[in-house]
Amino acid sequence: MRTLPIREICLISGLISASFVSAQEEAPSSPWSGSAELGFIDTSGNTDTQSTNGAFDLKHDGQDWDQYLKLEALTSKEDDVTSKEKYYGEVGFDRNFGERSYLAITGTHERDRFSGFEYESVIAVGYGYRVIQQDNMNLSLEAAPGYRRDKLKETQKINEDSIARLDAKFDWLISEGVSFIEEFTAEIGDENSTYRSETGLKSTIIGALATKITYKIKYVEEVPDENENIDRELGITLVYSF
Template sequence: MLMKSLSLFALALACAAQAASAAPDDIADSAPSSTYFTQAPNKPIPEGSNWYTSAELGAISTSGNTSGTSVTGKIDARHEMNNWSNEYIATGYFKEDEIANDDGSRSRTRSAQRYSLSAKAAYKLLEDGNRAFVLGSHVNDKFGAYTRYSSMSVGYGTQLLRREDKTVDVEVGPGVFHGVNSAGGTEAGMTVRGAAQLRWRVSPSAAFSQTVSVERGTSNMHSIAETSLSTKINGTMQMKAAFSARNDTNVPEEKKNTDTQTSLTLVYSF
């Protein structure tokens, strides 16, 4: 698995270098890529509002001594208005493996299945880059430490750094969560959520993003981190290599604290 992850990132870096020398287009002209962050695009908002939507898909199929299929996908829809900036994200991931049974036959079994939904409404405050937001999210993970995890938070966000090629955004606020772990236990309580995102335009056609969010609850600390590199193929298509990690401090004994995923996907923006 480590060698596969390194190979994916090596391929993405090679494509980034090639795209940087071949494509003069500015990646900032496309809608920004984010997770739980709503950022105004660099273009003016036509007639008071506009939608920025991206869809990404990646799939791996193997056969021979090892057979299986894995698919990951994401839809990110952003609605920009004069006073509001709203974002809706849906993601999915599943993996099937072909196994040999005791009688010599072979069958396929699901080894990973995760879906997540989130919706966020951010009100733009008077000072540029500041916002008040409400965020709700739900994760259904059949094989995870928490099979269901829902949270809602409110808070304040601001842009700490804004340069031509870099931005840093942070958010903080209280919230509530409700989770069901793999042992069937139910947990609920108050949380304090903090999040940060770095976006760096590496070249006219490549962008790097690092996002971290942490929810500190009464019985568990839930954190998500994603590192990604996107390279522009043309005006609407990008290739994205990403590594994400989900961590829970309080999990059943038979489960690990951290789940990771390495992906290489095509992203279509419209």
């Protein structure tokens, strides 16, 4: 099956998104916003590799409550053998106390076929504060007690742990159409701790279409035998924002 070159994909996506630009500019502002991402790499030769990664974000800004949903998927095959398969979901509810302070309620669930865990789930409820609120820059910090539950794939053993969840979200509009994104999360428990970092650079192509380069690191202190503590991902995707 023939795959389209990246240049052709960008051109087709740009033409599609351009048809919606004028309608979006005239539409009244909505409390809903979001984005959809898709990336695909296909290499052939001595080694045939196919990698697909995608993400979907949805956010609602209300007077008292803000909500968001994040979904991510990553699959990779080498010579028709699956080498990576991961799915991640996160949902959050923020109860605003004022312009800066809020109650942060967060739930996450991850299934990584090659991590040694059947699944990893976390729920946390705590305090959030918007340290910076500017037109071109935002920074929010969260601290929350929480609960972690995971299941080992080989033994089917279920582990439960009380944790402290710390989260920092930063975004910076460097220039028109170019933005920098950083999110760091720590889930610290007595039995195990997990640290995540996501760094991204987003550049607008035309209208609502952009390219995004993302580098992610996940570190787990205690992992099953023959599994690595550190997992790294580098992704290049096309992003459509709405």
